[in-house]
Amino acid sequence: MSAATTAPEVVARTRRHDLLGRQGGVGTVLLSLIVATAAYGFFFLPDGAGKKRVGQPYEAPSGAHPLGTDDLGRDLLNQLLVGAGTSLTLAFIVAAVTTVLAAIIGGLAGIGPRWLSATIMRGIDVMLVLPELVLFILAATFLGQSFGIRAAILALILWPVPARVLRAAVLTTWSRAHVEAARAMGAGQAWLLARHASYLLGPLLVPVFVRTAMRVIIYDATLSFLGLGDPTMPSWGTTLYWVQVNGVFLSDAWLWWAGPPGLAITLTVVALALIGTSIEDRLNPNLQESR
Amino acid sequence: MQFQGRKFATSSVAVLALILSACGGGGAAPTQPGAGKDTAESVTIAIASDEGTLTPFTNQTGYPGNNLVKLIFDTLAVVEGDEVVGLLAEEIETEDNQTYSLPLREGVTWHDGEELTADDIVFSVEFHRDNAEGDSAVDVSMIEDVSANGSTVTMVLDQPDPEFPRMVLADMAILPEHLWAGVKKVGEAGTDLAIGTGPYVLDNYDNASGYTLTANPDYALGEVKVDTIEVAIIPEESTQFAALRTGEIDISTRIVPPQQLEQLQSESNIGIVEGTEYAATLLLFNNGRPPFDDPAVRRALTQAIDTEDLVDTALLGSGTLGSPGFIHPASPMAAGDSGSPYDVDAANAALDELGAKPGSDGVRVLDGEPMSYELLVQSTSTDRLRSAELIREMLSEVGVEVKISSMESDSLDAKVWPDYDVAQGRNYDMSMWGWSAPVMLSSGLIAQLLYSDPVKGPLNVVGFSDPDTDAALDALTSEETLDGRIAAAADLEGQVAEQAPWVTLYYRDGAYAFRSDTYSGWTWQDGKSALHGFSLVDYDL
Numbered sequence: 047m048s049a050a051t052t053a054p055e056v057v058a059r060t061r062r063h064d065l066l067g068r069q070g071g072v073g074t075v076l077l078s079l080i081v082a083t084a085a086y087g088f089f090f091l092p093d094g095a096g097k098k099r100v101g102q103p104y105e106a107p108s109g110a111h112p113l114g115t116d117d118l119g120r121d122l123l124n125q126l127l128v129g130a131g132t133s134l135t136l137a138f139i140v141a142a143v144t145t146v147l148a149a150i151i152g153g154l155a156g157i158g159p160r161w162l163s164a165t166i167m168r169g170i171d172v173m174l175v176l177p178e179l180v181l182f183i184l185a186a187t188f189l190g191q192s193f194g195i196r197a198a199i200l201a202l203i204l205w206p207v208p209a210r211v212l213r214a215a216v217l218t219t220w221s222r223a224h225v226e227a228a229r230a231m232g233a234g235q236a237w238l239l240a241r242h243a244s245y246l247l248g249p250l251l252v253p254v255f256v257r258t259a260m261r262v263i264i265y266d267a268t269l270s271f272l273g274l275g276d277p278t279m280p281s282w283g284t285t286l287y288w289v290q291v292n293g294v295f296l297s298d299a300w301l302w303w304a305g306p307p308g309l310a311i312t313l314t315v316v317a318l319a320l321i322g323t324s325i326e327d328r329l330n331p332n333l334q335e336s337r
Numbered sequence: 338m339q340f341q342g343r344k345f346a347t348s349s350v351a352v353l354a355l356i357l358s359a360c361g362g363g364g365a366a367p368t369q370p371g372a373g374k375d376t377a378e379s380v381t382i383a384i385a386s387d388e389g390t391l392t393p394f395t396n397q398t399g400y401p402g403n404n405l406v407k408l409i410f411d412t413l414a415v416v417e418g419d420e421v422v423g424l425l426a427e428e429i430e431t432e433d434n435q436t437y438s439l440p441l442r443e444g445v446t447w448h449d450g451e452e453l454t455a456d457d458i459v460f461s462v463e464f465h466r467d468n469a470e471g472d473s474a475v476d477v478s479m480i481e482d483v484s485a486n487g488s489t490v491t492m493v494l495d496q497p498d499p500e501f502p503r504m505v506l507a508d509m510a511i512l513p514e515h516l517w518a519g520v521k522k523v524g525e526a527g528t529d530l531a532i533g534t535g536p537y538v539l540d541n542y543d544n545a546s547g548y549t550l551t552a553n554p555d556y557a558l559g560e561v562k563v564d565t566i567e568v569a570i571i572p573e574e575s576t577q578f579a580a581l582r583t584g585e586i587d588i589s590t591r592i593v594p595p596q597q598l599e600q601l602q603s604e605s606n607i608g609i610v611e612g613t614e615y616a617a618t619l620l621l622f623n624n625g626r627p628p629f630d631d632p633a634v635r636r637a638l639t640q641a642i643d644t645e646d647l648v649d650t651a652l653l654g655s656g657t658l659g660s661p662g663f664i665h666p667a668s669p670m671a672a673g674d675s676g677s678p679y680d681v682d683a684a685n686a687a688l689d690e691l692g693a694k695p696g697s698d699g700v701r702v703l704d705g706e707p708m709s710y711e712l713l714v715q716s717t718s719t720d721r722l723r724s725a726e727l728i729r730e731m732l733s734e735v736g737v738e739v740k741i742s743s744m745e746s747d748s749l750d751a752k753v754w755p756d757y758d759v760a761q762g763r764n765y766d767m768s769m770w771g772w773s774a775p776v777m778l779s780s781g782l783i784a785q786l787l788y789s790d791p792v793k794g795p796l797n798v799v800g801f802s803d804p805d806t807d808a809a810l811d812a813l814t815s816e817e818t819l820d821g822r823i824a825a826a827a828d829l830e831g832q833v834a835e836q837a838p839w840v841t842l843y844y845r846d847g848a849y850a851f852r853s854d855t856y857s858g859w860t861w862q863d864g865k866s867a868l869h870g871f872s873l874v875d876y877d878l
Contacts, residue, residue, distance in 0.1 A: 098730060103650060117596070118650055118723060187745055191716060277722050278714070278729075278741045291719045292596045 066324055073320025080314050084134045087127030096124035096280040104299065113302045116285075117292050125280040126306050132281040133314070136197055136266055141259035143201040145251050148208035155209065156216025157235055167213070173206040182265055186274040193276065196269070200262055208254040215250050219243045249329045256322035260315050267311050282307035377856035379565040382868065383577045383586040387544045387570055391531045393510035394471040394523035399773075401590040403473040404868040405568065408550060409448075410510035410533030411558070413439055413458065413490075414502055415878075416862065417871065421502040422878055424558065425453065425511055425534065426490070434497040434817060437506075440489045444557045447513045448532045455485035460514035462492070468523045475509045499819035500779060536561045536874045546570065559876035562858055566873075581607065581850055588851035588859060590868060594719075595653035601850050608853035612861035613657065613846060615665055615774035618721065620712075620728060620840040621753065623765050625800035628703050635837040636678075637687035641735040642728060643679045648843050651723040655848060659841030662830025663786075665777055669819075672827035678834070684735045693736070701736040709738035710766035713752060716743040721769040724842060739767070754798045760791040763800055770798070770839070774864060780822050783829070784810045787838065801838035 066074060087095070098120065105115040113122035155166040185199045219225060225242050233242075269275050270283025273291075277284055289295065289304040388402040389395035393410055396402030415424040423429055426439035445453040462483045465475050479501070482493040494501060516532055531539040536556050541549040548568040552561035569586055571577045577589040578597065582604070593601055593609065601607050620642065622629040629635055639661070648656040657665065661678050664671045693703040701708040714725040722743060729739040753768050755761045776782045776796065788794030788810055789802035809832050813825040849867045851859050859867040870876065 094733075097726070099727075118726065188748075190744055190748065192742065273716060276743055277716055277719075278726055278743055291594075293594070293600070 065328060066321065067328070069320045070324030073317045073322075073324070076313060076317035077321065080130060080310070080317065081134060083127060084130035087124075087129075088131045091124060091127060096120060096128040106299070107302050113306055114299065116288060116303070122285070122303060122306070125285055126282070126310065129281040129285060129307065130310065132193075132279060133263055133266060133283070133311075136193065136200075136281075137259040137262040137314075140197050140200045140204065140262045141255045143197070144204045144208065144258045145255045147201065147205040148212055148254060149251060151205065152209035152212030153216055153239075155213040157220065157239075163213075166209075170206040170210055173203075174210075178203055179265065179268065182269065183272065183274060186269055191274060191276050193279070196266065196275065200265060204258055204261060208258065211254065212247070212250065215247055216243070219246045222246075249325075253322045253326035253329065256318050256325065260318035260322065263311060263314050263318070282311050374853065374855065374857045376562045376858075377564070377587075379567060380563045380588070380856045381567040381569055381586045383569050383571045383580060383589045383591075384547070385570070385572050385574075385577075385591065388548075390526060390528045390542065391539055391548065392523075392526040393473065393512070394468065395526055396472055399473055400866070401868050404865055405548070405550075406473070406510060407535065408537040408566075408870065408873070409531055409535045409539055410512070411445075411535045412507050412509055412511065414506040415870065416503065416507050416864070417876075417878070418862075421507055424507075424878065425458075426506070429502050429506065434499045434501065435494050437492045437494075437501065438489060439492070439506075442558065443488070445534050446555055446557070447516075447534055448538045448553060449513075449516075450555075451513065451515055453511070453513075453534055455488050455490050457514045458490045458511060459483050459485050460518065461509065461512045464512055464517060465509055470523055473508075475505060477505055477509065480505070497817040499817070499822065500781075504779065536870060537566060556874070558878065559874045561874050563856060563873050578850070581852065584852060584855070586852075587855040588849065588867065590849070590866075592845070593848045593850050595655045595848075598653070598655065598848055606852060606854040608851050608857055608859070609848050610851065610859045610861050610867045611846060611848045612863060612866065613665065613667055613844065614866075615668070615777055615844060615863065617659065617663065617665070617772050617777055617844050618724070618842045619659075619770045619772065620842055621765075621768045621770045621799050622837075622839060623763055623767070623800060624802065624838055625763065626766065628706075628708070629766070631691075632836050633687060633691060634703075636835075637684045637691070637735070638732065638737065639837045639840045640678050640680045640684035640687065641737070642731050642840055642842070644677055644840075644842050645679070646731075647724050647727055650727060651720050652843065652845060655846040656843040657846065659843045660830070661834035661837075661841065663777065663833050663839075663841045664783070664826065664830055665844050668777065670780065670783075670823055670826040672830040681734055688735060688737075695736045699736060700738045707738070708736065709740065712739045712741050713749050713765050713768040714741055714743050715746040715749055715769065717746060718769070720845065721771075725769055758791075759795060759797050759800070763798065772796075780813050780816075780826060783826070784814050787829075787833070799838050801836070803832070803836055806832045806836060 099118055100121050101111055101115045101119045103115060103117050103119045105111055105119070107114045111121050111123065113126065116122055116125070151166060155163045181203055182199060185203070186196065189195050189199065220243070225238055228238055228242055266275065266281070267283035267286065270277075270281055271286045271290065273287055275281065275283055275287070277287060285307045286304060289300065294300050294303050384401050386397065388397050388405060391406050391409055393406055396406050411425050413424060413426040414421050414429055421429065423439070425441060425445060427442050428440065430438040439458070441453070441455055441458070447453060462477055462480055465477045466480070469476065479494045479496070479498060480492050481495045484491050511534065513532055516530055520526060520530065528539055528542050536553050536559070537550040538553050539548065540551045547570045550566040550568065552564050571580060571586070574591050574594070577586065577591055578593070578601070580586045581589050598609070602609055622635050622638070624630055624635075644658050648654060648658055657667075658677060660666050660671065662672060688701060691703060693701040693708060696702045696707060712725055712728065714721050716722065725741050729741055732739050749768065752764045753770065754763070772786070776786065782796065785794050785796040787797060787801055787806055789797070789807055791797065806829070809825070809829045813822060813829055816822040816825050847866050849859070851857070851867070859872045861867060862869045862871055
């Protein structure tokens with residue numbers, strides 16, 4: 047990263063001004079492109095794009111259908127564009143809900159009474175022991191596959207890790223000299239949080255959000271690929287599910303059928319990872335101090 | 338009942354074979370005559386899951402479990418092509434379809450060397466009556482009296498039943514009295530009880546790796562063509578077909594997915610045996626919920642659905658168009674080809690006439706409600722998912738909006754057929770559905786689909802109710818001859834087409850792939866697909 051500086055405080059400050067760095071910048075550009083694509087699919091494509099048949103089944107790429115058509119004769123490029131919207135919407139909704147959940151629960155565990163903290167932490171330990179993907183597959187099998195249910199399941203399964211991180215951050219913040227001083231002078235919890243801790247804790251929510259979004263993209267694609275998503279709703283994972291059902295990997299069609307959604311998933315995850323790690327590098331007090 | 342019949346997996350395949358024998362022509366002919374390999378030392382069959390100890394009470398599925406059991410246990414009769422012919426019985430004699438006289442063949446022995454007697458048959462009937470358990474339970478309750486006189490068995494039914502030879506004689510496994518007489522819990526029968534008179538002897542069983550069956554050296558009814566059958570358990574469909582390609586297995590008991598059919602066909606050492614499966618795929622309307630309680634609405638929606646397009650696109654052509662009267666055109670009960678009712682203009686005109694005017698978003702409004710309905714579909718059935726998507730598109734052409742809800746099949750069953758009891762009602766607008774072949778092929782089961790009274794119509798999952806149809810059903814089930822039933826079934830088909838309680842979309846074709854370089858004697862038998870005695874034995878009947 048940036049050149050070594052003598053005083054850690056200064057390092058932190060310069061890093062905070064340059065929140066993203068080069069790798070974060072690359073990630074942001076990538077993500078913006080993907081979001082723009084999704085927005086195009088959402089706002090400019092006609093209703094039912096990717097769901098309506100427009101050609102013969104199994105068409106190879108052509109001028110009219112740059113990525114060919116699927117087994118029903120529907121445009122694969124449209125499905126990719128519409129699928130971007132589905133995948134990103136799910137990712138951002140779940141990430142927002144998870145971040146809020148993690149902040150509340152992690153915060154309570156950090157500053158709440160000891161019994162509450164212990165209960166929450168042991169609960170989190172239990173949840174961490176359970177394999178997420180298996181849990182997710184079970185829940186999706188029994189609870190249903192609609193968009194709302196999938197979002198709820200993901201949010202409920204993904205909050206423990208960030209909650210733990212945020213609790214640690216709250217504890218660190220609470221032991222800072224200026225917070226202790228304020229507390230000694232009789233400041234209440236709410237005041238401490240609003241006036242003295244929020245500027246330290248708030249930015250930490252950004253990497254939590256970004257990392258959760260990244261995991262949602264992967265999990266959702268995994269589930270859809272296994273047929274546990276909604277196989278009638280265009281999304282990247284759904285396209286890959288139908289690729290597998292139709293045995294497309296045995297023919298050349300994988301190149302334009304499986305390749306683009308696979309690449310899209312990879313690029314999105316890479317973009318989010320770049321942003322997430324670079325922000326976290328700069329904001330997480332633990333990481334800073336270990337330098 | 339979903340997916341080839343859950344409850345009806347009970348004896349579904351075997352019963353099906355029985356019922357089916359009268360099915361004229363529909364795929365009964367063996368395809369892909371084996372070039373060369375008429376016999377083999379060893380053949381490996383892949384099945385998807387463990388089938389227990391392979392006694393008639395412990396197999397887990399109708400197909401392929403019951404098929405394997407029937408290689409070990411013979412039946413009195415067997416369906417050959419379109420005919421029911423005697424197997425253990427030399428012939429089936431009846432004057433009135435009520436009293437059946439069955440002289441047994443001589444020289445038949447059990448796998449342990451004991452001789453088969455007429456008393457074994459009497460014992461078997463009584464044992465099946467007392468122990469109607471397991472996936473493939475046979476209903477023998479209509480047999481009022483069974484007696485043995487020398488080597489002839491006589492069965493008297495409570496009323497004439499022309500379908501009895503198919504339904505019972507060709508499905509009921511005959512048990513050795515000297516081994517089974519003391520058995521109390523049939524569900525726990527071990528491999529030591531898997532002793533029949535059939536062409537194969539169960540040699541080895543391991544619930545993880547599978548079974549070894551060896552040819553019965555003393556088989557009296559014909560010549561066994563394959564010396565050893567290894568049955569391998571391979572759960573994953575794709576793994577089975579990969580194993581078939583490498584020659585690890587010699588036949589897969591799973592239907593080849595239409596998408597892979599062409600590719601497998603093009604491989605030189607792989608053969609395909611094809612035929613009609615007789616299971617029907619339907620689009621159900623909840624007849625109890627407006628506007629589906631109006632036959633005119635149901636008819637109009639039926640006219641909007643292009644079943645030919647579904648077969649061509651979702652099944653890639655490997656299926657038969659649904660008959661408006663439900664019964665498969667190749668079935669003996671079929672009234673003949675009445676053609677597809679598909680006609681978009683007529684559908685639009687009918688909806689206009691009902692007063693359903695298109696709203697601002699193009700969706701019609703009927704009686705103040707937008708014509709927008711939920712369509713349930715099983716998320717694990719790829720052809721039904723694709724069909725549901727196509728139906729959504731077809732109905733949008735006539736101004737009806739469809740919202741697809743894909744769900745796990747148990748959840749779907751709970752909405753369409755809660756607790757498998759139609760008296761509990763139902764909670765859906767439209768749903769994709771399937772009935773297994775026996776349901777279509779037995780007049781008694783067809784009646785159960787349509788009777789408005791839940792007691793007489795335990796399969797009426799659409800909540801259909803129509804007095805004229807009830808009368809047609811009474812006429813059908815009281816007919817005492819097969820010809821009479823066929824004529825009555827034709828009337829019924831007309832009623833069903835007129836009332837459109839559901840849309841019969843298509844019947845999938847069966848296609849099974851085997852290694853022709855190992856053994857190519859596999860033939861198609863309706864209701865049993867390729868895994869049955871005629872594929873493995875040169876019968877001398």
